[in-house]
Amino acid sequence: MTGKETNKVATNVFGIDLGTSNIKIYNHHENDIIDEKNIIAIEGKNHICAMGDEAFEMYEKAPENINICYPIANGVIADIESMQILFRGMLERSGGRFLRNSKYIMSVPTDITEVEKRAFYDLVHMANVREKKIMFVEKPIADAVGLGLDVNSARGIMIVDVGADTTEISVISLGGIVLSKLLQVGGNHFDDAILLAIKKRENLLIGKKTAEYIKKELTSNDEDAVKAVKVFGRDIVTGLPMEREIRADLVLESIGELLYTIVDAAKMILERTPPELSSDIIENGIYLTGGSSNIVELAKIMARETELDANISKLPEECVVRGIARIIDDKTLDGLVGEINEKIYR
Ligand SMILES: Nc1ncnc2c1ncn2[C@@H]1O[C@H](COP(=O)(O)OP(=O)(O)OP(=O)(O)O)[C@@H](O)[C@H]1O
Numbered sequence: 001m002t003g004k005e006t007n008k009v010a011t012n013v014f015g016i017d018l019g020t021s022n023i024k025i026y027n028h029h030e031n032d033i034i035d036e037k038n039i040i041a042i043e044g045k046n047h048i049c050a051m052g053d054e055a056f057e058m059y060e061k062a063p064e065n066i067n068i069c070y071p072i073a074n075g076v077i078a079d080i081e082s083m084q085i086l087f088r089g090m091l092e093r094s095g096g097r098f099l100r101n102s103k104y105i106m107s108v109p110t111d112i113t114e115v116e117k118r119a120f121y122d123l124v125h126m127a128n129v130r131e132k133k134i135m136f137v138e139k140p141i142a143d144a145v146g147l148g149l150d151v152n153s154a155r156g157i158m159i160v161d162v163g164a165d166t167t168e169i170s171v172i173s174l175g176g177i178v179l180s181k182l183l184q185v186g187g188n189h190f191d192d193a194i195l196l197a198i199k200k201r202e203n204l205l206i207g208k209k210t211a212e213y214i215k216k217e218l219t220s221n222d223e224d225a226v227k228a229v230k231v232f233g234r235d236i237v238t239g240l241p242m243e244r245e246i247r248a249d250l251v252l253e254s255i256g257e258l259l260y261t262i263v264d265a266a267k268m269i270l271e272r273t274p275p276e277l278s279s280d281i282i283e284n285g286i287y288l289t290g291g292s293s294n295i296v297e298l299a300k301i302m303a304r305e306t307e308l309d310a311n312i313s314k315l316p317e318e319c320v321v322r323g324i325a326r327i328i329d330d331k332t333l334d335g336l337v338g339e340i341n342e343k344i345y346r
């Protein structure tokens with residue numbers, strides 16, 4: 001290896017947002033973000049069949065000897081072994097030829113315990129990347145930076161990140177979290193509710209992947225909204241495969257209660273926010289991020305119930321990783337990242 005290459009190795013930085021449903025990696029050298037399903041397919045004991053989007057294709061289609069799993073649950077690492085294999089594979093896929101001696105900045109949920117945080121640290125450390133440093137940033141902070149907001153100012157910012165397993169509601173000021181609430185509600189729960197409603201009302205059994213497809217088709221478009229989609233499932237009465245049309249109103253009705261759970265929790269946080277900060281939030285509105293904020297109805301209910309603007313963004317699922325990318329690129333934001341407290345473990 002030449003001296004020049006060594007230099008290049010020393011400077012690469014990866015930004016990582018390990019979500020329940022998707023893993024997003026920013027590679028500073030390549031100036032590129034990859035966003036793939038956080039899923040792995042393992043045949044028998046330890047033969048890796050596929051990972052990422054490729055493994056998702058196999059979901060609900062694979063024979064019994066192929067185990068397909070999501071190693072992150074509720075925002076934290078549930079299956080460390082699978083996550084390690086998947087993580088290493090995704091780093092390589094992100095064009096990470098120069099993994100060694102790189103810096104890794106990961107986003108973590110606000111209320112995480114030190115043990116859970118340590119699991120994120122170990123994930124990188126054990127991936128055999130010989131890291132230079134592993135650092136952390138709280139997800140809502142990264143979200144706000146990803147939205148282009150000035151998190152270091154003394155202004156109150158309210159972020160509602162609606163992901164796949166969780167919703168994180170936070171109030172930020174001066175680069176820190178003032179108030180936060182983590183709800184076990186997200187896109188996966190919407191999918192379950194849709195699946196159940198179709199089973200009850202249409203006598204049709206569908207898979208989770210189909211439920212997610214229906215949700216994306218029928219809830220995310222406003223102007224040229226599709227009012228119905230045709231899907232395949234199994235008729236509960238006859239037991240035969242059947243094509244049926246699913247209407248948007250059935251879908252919205254089935255997830256309505258969950259949407260209100262999120263909005264009610266946001267209202268509760270607003271009530272507890274100090275007046276000086278809430279005046280800023282009243283002025284600027286609430287910021288919705290995370291893949292599930294693509295559901296237009298959520299912003300509508302939020303705005304109606306709180307009487308505030310509900311701001312939505314383009315590609316909200318990549319907000320956190322775009323924020324980490326900005327933190328990496330902008331030295332004035334260095335203070336937003338921290339290291340693990342080694343003293344606790346020694
Ligand atoms: N257009 C869309 N309409 C509705 N839901 C969507 C859309 N696009 C993505 N989603 C949902 O967003 C979720 C994924 O969002 P995101 O990537 O923010 O979650 P995550 O970071 O993996 O999860 P978490 O933050 O809970 O760990 C999935 O449940 C997905 O179905």
Ligand SMILES: [Mg+2]
Binds near residue numbers: 019020320
């Ligand atoms: Mg997320």
